[in-house]
Amino acid sequence: MFTGIIEELGEIVAVTPSGDGLRMTVRAPLAVSDAGHGDSVAVSGVCLTVVDRGEDWFAADVMKQTVDMSTLAGAAPGRRVNLERATTTGGRLGGHIVQGHIDGTGEVLDVRPGQQWQVLRIALPGHLAPLVVDKGSIAVDGVSLTVSAASEPDEETAWFEVSLIPETLTATTLGERAVGDRVNLETDILARHVQRLLAFAPTAGAVSEGGSR
DSSP states (O other): OBOSOOOEEEEEEEEEEETTEEEEEEEOTTTTSSOOTTOEEEETTEEEEEEEEOSSEEEEEEOHHHHHHSGGGGOOTTOEEEEEEOOOTTOOOOSOOBOSOOOEEEEEEEEEEOSSOEEEEEEOOGGGGGGOOTTOEEEETTEEEEEEEEOOTTOSSOEEEEEEOHHHHHHSGGGGOOTTOEEEEEEOHHHHHHHHHHHTHHHHHHHHHHSOO
């Protein structure tokens, strides 16, 4: 489990095919300072498992499903990535609950610079739109952000906006994003649970009364 507070900017140094997936090596001095085999590290929002490590790098296997639904599909040496180690018990929850299980990708539609901040408008798949609410939480490339605006249900393209403070612009890869770039999205886990519960609402009563369906 993560909080969406990026600890380090890492760099992909190698990508090699591995079955129908890939093995990715990331330079990450801080992330590997206390990492062991089997530990979890969020790489631009994608939870990966450390399978090998060195003094300032770690390697992780990325399965096909993850490659297909994330921006890791285009991973190449030289790309900078946001890194966060799994949160520790008793640590501060500075962002929100992030699992590293992304829902898909979005596309940057607009970048609006301001005097002290920058606003990104990001398109998202229609089925995710009900899970994104104004003033709610969302993880973009692993960064915990607050939604500052969201599209109406009747708009042709579903979108949301986030306002990035100077610290976010410099400490993460989001300051590098441009129109047309794709980003990993993870919606709020609480919203996903509510959506699932509502999907079963018509039969919930029958299950509770009869014990089974």
